[in-house]
Amino acid sequence: MNANTIFQSVLFIVVLLAAAVPAARYLSAVMDGSSRVVRVFGPLERALYRIAGVDAGREMNWKQYAIATIAFNALGALFLYALLRLQGLLPGNPQQFGPMTVDGAFNTAVSFVTNTNWQDYTPEQTVSYLTQMLGLTVQNFLSAATGIIVVIALIRGFARHTAQTIGNFWVDLTRVTLYVLVPMSALVAALLMSQGVIQNMKAYQDVPALQASTYAAPKLDAQGNPVKDDKGNPVKDDKGNPVTVATPLTKQTLAMGPVASQEAIKMLGTNGGGFFNANSAHPYENPTPFANFVQIFAILIIPAALCLVFGRMIGDRRQGIAVLAAMTVAFTVAVGVEVSAEQAGNPTLAALHVDQSAGALQAGGNMEGKETRFGIAQTGIFTVATTAASCGAVDTMHDSLTPLGGLVPMLLMQLGEVVYGGVGSGLYGMLVFALLAVFVAGLMIGRTPEYVGKKIEAYEMKMVSIVVLLTPLLVLIGTSIAVLADAGKAGILNPGPHGFSEILYAFSSAANNNGSAFAGLTVGTPFYNWMTAIAMWFGRFGTIVPVLAIAGSLAAKKRIATTSGTLPTHGPLFVVLLLGTVLLVGALTYVPALALGPGVEHLMMWLGA
Incomplete structure (x- = not known):
């Protein structure tokens, strides 16, 4: 950096x-x-x-x-x-x-x-x-x-x-x-x-092209249909290619709208x-x-x-600051890894003596798929923000990221979109992980876990388990079906580990309600439309219902007093525990799949395979 x-x-x-x-x-x-x-x-x-x-x-x-x-x-x-x-x-x-x-x-x-x-x-x-x-x-x-x-x-x-x-x-x-x-x-x-x-609210505007050019278009008859031979097949040249005509391009259409x-x-x-x-x-x-x-x-x-808002509404602002601190630390690390991976460039181009160093006149690094007006830094921050927050908007082509650069947004989604996360969904996801963290800590010290004055008991942990496990199941089962089914494999345009990464990214994005994509995968087919729709619906409302169940259960409980044996949940120790819980669950769930996709692709790129 x-x-x-x-x-x-x-x-x-x-x-x-x-x-x-x-x-x-x-x-x-x-x-x-x-x-x-x-x-x-x-x-x-x-x-x-x-x-x-x-x-x-x-x-x-x-x-x-x-x-x-x-x-x-x-x-x-x-x-x-x-x-x-x-x-x-x-x-x-x-x-x-x-x-x-x-x-x-x-x-x-x-x-x-x-x-x-x-x-x-x-x-x-x-x-x-x-x-x-x-x-x-x-x-x-x-x-x-x-x-x-x-x-x-x-x-x-x-x-x-x-x-x-x-x-x-x-x-x-x-x-x-x-x-x-x-x-x-x-x-x-x-x-x-x-x-x-x-x-x-204007209709689309036709304007003169900046530079006149031509392109090869299929030869058409008077009715505007492709010219066919006596057998009704498209006419082909001696090499077996469809007959085309050079068509001038003198104007372009600019899309308008609100x-x-x-x-x-x-x-x-x-x-x-x-x-x-x-x-x-x-x-x-x-x-x-x-x-x-x-x-x-x-x-x-x-x-x-x-x-x-969480800290203000429960009457202890330190609790909200601790959660925000955990998110900010994770976000900062993700930005550092993302930008560093993209700034390092592509070793294949380095072997061809292409200058990828940053300077006054160029951003350097891997600029494939990026806008020159944004460069590596703003693009990297945007990429991390949009996948940390379940937004899914893009200002770059995620499919053109380096293997490690693509792993970062994929992992942020797979962690459950809890690094800031979507509006509302990010915080309730992180609070679910907070309940899991205090539960694990309670088991280690032999005390009934509690969080912000509420005992965390069997019912809450059952609901927490549903929230934590449902989305990974949707991602991994959906990916498995896609790589096994002919309809799923038909959408792969980049065979090998990157093609697998594209499918894994698609279901990670759908189930975690992100929406971004590795666009090298053809998803506009009935198979992917139905499969991703199922993942999106249950990824959203299959987690909202248990979260509301937790809310109802906690609201009915009495508030318990803080004692010397209560785990402090507003300091650096809890921030580390919370981040560790999120990363541990994510690693145990997704490392094998990530190794088969971005991991293998990264090794292939640097080994020149």
Whole structure:
């Protein structure tokens, strides 16, 4: 790592942590109703409750909260599916895009409802403006709000005692959307538009090409169909290749659309689905280094702030700081490894005497698949942030990362997206690991484990086991089926260890609700659409339900006093224990698979195989 990389990394972390403090204060005030904003907009909020028939004063137990969560999101998926299938008949479609396929629409609906935003299609060639705004963007808000309110419910479980309820799903959802996500998205969208991110409803624009050229196109008849011989087969030349004609290219089509409004919540909600296929590498989504910095910041600000919200709501801010410290340490190490791996470059090119050193005029290292306006440092920070936070947005081609550079984002997902993690989901995932850590510590010293004043007993550990084990099962079983099934192997474009890495990455991304991909794998097929949709749905709601069960169980318990035998969970020792637990579970689960993919590929690259 050079001085520029270190400076950018330190600057980002300092800005993030400094901004997390006021953001946490605001979030806490919104959720307990003490914020001035809540009081000012109270009439609007109450009007929404009256229209929806919601009794805002009636709280729910964990089962009612879970049912409301799943039912609401299932209806959202159904609505989005219908919109994707019917978009060809609806307005707001200047390019006249037709309906998605059944499996493609199902996959996309599940993807956006689960906060994954896995995209097996090219958005600017598939999805209308109406679908982008009414379907995908709406789910970007609602899926993010769902994650936040689930962790708030879990925090209430820690904060309350001898209580049977953990909040009201509809009130929590409304407040997070109305007072947190909407205003923050408006601010981020304004910043992005100032940098050149487009926001319009124009049809796509044809402009003269910068340089006229030609390309080989199939020879067509008068009806625009490929020319065929007497037997009805495409005409071929003497070498057996289809007959083509040189076609001049004098213009190019520029995609338009309401990008900034979707880009803001895409990042703030750790959603990740791009308006364009190139995602945040596209100049209309992410035109400048400052816009790139804003997007990375937007990914992590809410997850970081929620850690401090945890401390404030349970009445011991040190607990939130400890969790945030553990996440920040892991994030910093990941950035260091990622940037170092990419800055080291490719030894194959070094053997050809290609200069890969960093200098005043070049970033150096492995610049394949990266934008020159961002360079190694910002690209590395973005790559770590988007996979640490279950966002999935990309400003580089992850498939072009070095083997170790690709291992870092893959491992961050496989650890459970708990290094900051998705909005809400990252913190409730890390708190589950905290319960596991104190349970292990309790076994070692022969005491009943406890965390922030609550005893951790058999029921909680059963739910913890479900959360910890479910996602790895989805990843490993899904990967196994894909490498065994002909339909799964048909999507591999890069045979060998990298092809295996692409499949492992795909299911790691889907089950952990990330959405990024090693794009060398062809996933727009019925096999991968159905398989990844199953992984996304159960990876999301199969963990949310046991988390809410933990919240309900903890809320009903009495608070116990701290004694001399209580394990301190707010100091450096617990931070190390927590990180060790996360890494140990991840290593025991995934090291064999990682060795077969990135591990073998790294050795092959450096040995010149």
